[in-house]
Amino acid sequence: MKLDDGIDKEELEEVTGPAKSYARYGALGIQMVAFLAVGVIGGRWLDGKLAWKFPLFTLLGVAFGLVGSLWFLFKEAQRK
Amino acid sequence: MELVTPPIGLLFWMCLSFGIVVWLLAKYAWKPILGSVSQRERSIEEALNEAKKMREDMARMSAGNEELMRHAREEREVMLKEARDIRDQEIAGAKTKAKAEAEALLGRAREDIRNEKNAAITEMKNQVAELSVTVAEIILREKLGSEAAQHALVDKVMKDADLRKS
């Protein structure tokens, strides 16, 4: 369909389609990294505060970050 | 690390100017622009609908016209046929009438001819009879003369009594 300003809808779709995917999946990637980072940094910070021998919260943080990033990956895959 | 530490001054100006710009643009730019854009879209849509309706009307009207035309054509056909029939009838009637008249005329002519013929024959008969009488009269009179005179007389009479003359 030709719009009145001369922009072809399909042509536009060809450009915005990849841009949309780029936005979505790029965001997903950063989100996964951010989750891991938050988990690791938060865990390390807690461990630093508590000063235990075993870095329990770092490990928990990593696990949390992993589960979180996978969960959002799963959610994104469920979309559509 | 310095890159990701937000400087307070810029933070302040950012919040201030972005806040103001959002507010002012929302009020004095986006609202009227979007308003008139959607108004235009509405009017375009209305115009399109109007055009569509008009097109449909036209289609309907032309369909009506077609019907009318067809009707008229049919009517004309019927009328023409009627006219043709009438003409044919008339011609046929005239023909029969003329034929009958001619027959009658012919019949009358034949009758006349027969009558004339009869009359002529009668006349001829009468004349022959009269002539015979006259001849007989003359012969009788001549008988009183010479025989030769009598013959001459007969010849003469016979010559005079040319059948065609009578």
Add this chain to the structure above:
Amino acid sequence: MSLKALLPNTLLLLGTLLSGAALAQEGSHADPDTLVVQPHGAAAGHEVAEHTSSAHTPEKFNAGKLIMEHIGDAHSWHLWGHTSLPLPVILWTDKGVEFFSSGKLMDEHHRPVAYQGAHYTYLLEHEKIHAVHVDGTVNEAAQVTDLSLTKNAVTLIAACALLLVVFVGMARGYAQRSISAPKGLAKFLEPIILFVRDDIAKSAIGEKHYQRFLPYLLTLFFFIWSLNLIGLIPIFPFGANVTGNIVTPLVLATITFLIVTFVANKHYWRHIFAMPGIPVPVLVILTPIEIMGHFIRPIVLMVRLFANIMAGHIVLLVFFCLIFIFSKNGESLIGGYATSPFALAFTIFINCLELLVGALQAYVFTLLTSIYIGTAVAGGHDDHHH
């Protein structure tokens, strides 16, 4: 590629070429002057012993420093060579407000000097203003908040003013022409506005709610885009790296976060705190993750814009700096001449790419904001994710 898209490209190319000249002078910004402390005009007697070393050793070309200076903020606007435009300094101190020109904080050789203000003595060091004692040590007791109109702040305000002029003017034009087709700049901008409205807001938020957020989304898009473009043009009134400064993405992402948090409906919160159809033991893990997700998404938004624009600027500058690195700071002309065409070509190429990236990042930021808002206002029936 249409003609429309070519025009800004050409402009950018021109800008890049001009930037070559500007940066070349920057690169040879080696200051041969020796370290001299000069008393400063009106504030005589309060001059402070210099204790910055980096600024005053005879400068060698330092690509890292140059890049950092270019992507960072500044209290004065470097024009060319030794000329820079002083900008207003505004300080909020515990004793009151200070207002003076940033020219007072440096001498004619661009070296920091102390300035005696009304309340404290100030020294600009590494683009940070400190209150100092007479001997030059930092006055820890003084509370100074720097609200100066820095290069970025000035650009920001100018960009806002530009947006206002352009779009309010456009709106006025619409009011005059009523519903006839747009003309001039509006003809170019209207499709973009419609694009933001239909392709971003309406498609991501949904028919029912998108109109409420349209003013914010439109402003967001044009704000980021214009500042990205301004950052790409490397000559004077432009060039400030505002969107690549952490503040811009931070503020914008925070606003988005606040909007999402305040407009989110019951459906959204239920899916965060107690996702339907998930057993309770799993919820114990899932709920913290979902809460985390609520906070991380705006961070993603922020990181994305910041990293992309920052990276773009750095790559641009790195390619340009190659000329100086290969010419060994002007000593090896052959190296310089041999590399400069390539470096310049690359710089131009990257600049064109950045032009695209500038628009793309504005689009991405607006789209992601719309998607986040969309998930927050979506009803229970018409959204597809769980």
